[in-house]
Amino acid sequence: MRRRFRNSRLGPKTTAPGYNSNRAPPGGVPSYFYQYVPCCHELPNSDFANIDGAYGGTTDNIIRVYACKWGIEENYLRAVAWLETRWHQDCAEAHGGVGCSEGGDLNNPGGCTTGLPITSITPNGQFCQLQGFGGLIYPNQYDSWSIMQNKVYYEWMTWPMMQQSTPFAVDFTAAEIRACVDGDKYTYFSILNSAAATDYQNAVNAAKTNPNGASKVSGLTNLQYLAYGCVDTHYSGAWYEGILDFYLNEFDDALNNAPWPGGNH
Numbered sequence: 001m002r003r004r005f006r007n008s009r010l011g012p013k014t015t016a017p018g019y020n021s022n023r024a025p026p027g028g029v030p031s032y033f034y035q036y037v038p039c040c041h042e043l044p045n046s047d048f049a050n051i052d053g054a055y056g057g058t059t060d061n062i063i064r065v066y067a068c069k070w071g072i073e074e075n076y077l078r079a080v081a082w083l084e085t086r087w088h089q090d091c092a093e094a095h096g097g098v099g100c101s102e103g104g105d106l107n108n109p110g111g112c113t114t115g116l117p118i119t120s121i122t123p124n125g126q127f128c129q130l131q132g133f134g135g136l137i138y139p140n141q142y143d144s145w146s147i148m149q150n151k152v153y154y155e156w157m158t159w160p161m162m163q164q165s166t167p168f169a170v171d172f173t174a175a176e177i178r179a180c181v182d183g184d185k186y187t188y189f190s191i192l193n194s195a196a197a198t199d200y201q202n203a204v205n206a207a208k209t210n211p212n213g214a215s216k217v218s219g220l221t222n223l224q225y226l227a228y229g230c231v232d233t234h235y236s237g238a239w240y241e242g243i244l245d246f247y248l249n250e251f252d253d254a255l256n257n258a259p260w261p262g263g264n265h
Contacts, residue, residue: 023056025161025168031234032157034118036178039154042188047179053161053168059087059147066170070178073227075264077174079254083247084149087260109143113156127156148173148234173234175202180230181207189239196239203229217242228252 029052037048054063063081067074069129081087101170113127121129128153130143143153146169152162163166179185182212183204190197207223228248232240235247244252259265 022062022166024052025165029053029161030120032121033161036117036157037155039156040188043176043179043184047182047184048172048175051168051171051175053165053171055167055171059166059262062167062170066167066174069171070174072174072177072181075184075255075258076177076227076231077170078258078260079251080173081147082207082254083250084259085147087147090096108154109153113153116156119157120158123155127153127159129156129159145169160193163176163200165182176229177227177234180233181226183232185233185239192238196241199241200229215242 118201148169179195189200207226211223213222215222229240244245
């Protein structure tokens with residue numbers, strides 16, 4: 001089963017073209033993305049059908065636009081971006097970055113992603129596009145990319161857009177969180193842990209029937225309980241069952257203090 005834990009801090013960078021120079025993927029979003037997204041049968045393809053990463057603007061406006069598009073509290077996306085990268089995507093190729101080495105789990109996993117369908121970026125059924133970035137050699141690779149730190153080793157169909165475009169990265173991450181909140185990850189969680197899947201389904205049901213009711217975590221409503229779990233899934237790949245790990249504690253602290261540029265809105 002996939003292991004998605006990662007260091008949520010940036011790795012080394014080689015180029016810093018400047019802030020707020022954001023635009024859509026230069027070549028658009030290829031058909032293989034829509035055909036094979038997401039990895040590992042986590043969610044239905046239809047949850048990602050409206051992703052285009054087409055909006056350009058300041059980082060804050062990008063977050064606001066895609067939070068609105070997917071119906072997510074915008075400060076939740078701001079907080080995730082802050083925890084993951086401190087709002088930096090200094091090497092996005094679309095605005096002049098080259099040789100970017102975004103942060104993540106070195107050597108975990110190592111080598112190419114195997115057993116994949118044949119596409120333009122997986123000509124031999126392997127995804128090896130990350131090999132050699134930043135002068136790294138096999139089996140090293142930086143496999144978490146973008147302002148949101150998505151794990152491209154598994155989400156191979158997001159390449160190269162995840163490297164090229166901050167709008168695409170935010171659009172994609174917001175779509176994942178939305179799909180989780182909608183209840184579409186039950187099958188995936190049930191494969192990992194049946195008790196966790198039951199807690200997730202209960203959280204979805206409670207959020208739909210009584211969103212403002214008190215959850216089993218003190219201070220969180222039913223809807224917040226569900227949303228916090230879906231945020232944590234972006235980090236861990238698993239359901240949290242109401243246990244606030246260090247990532248969610250930092251997330252909660254960020255929501256309370258709004259340390260990102262511009263603060264709360």
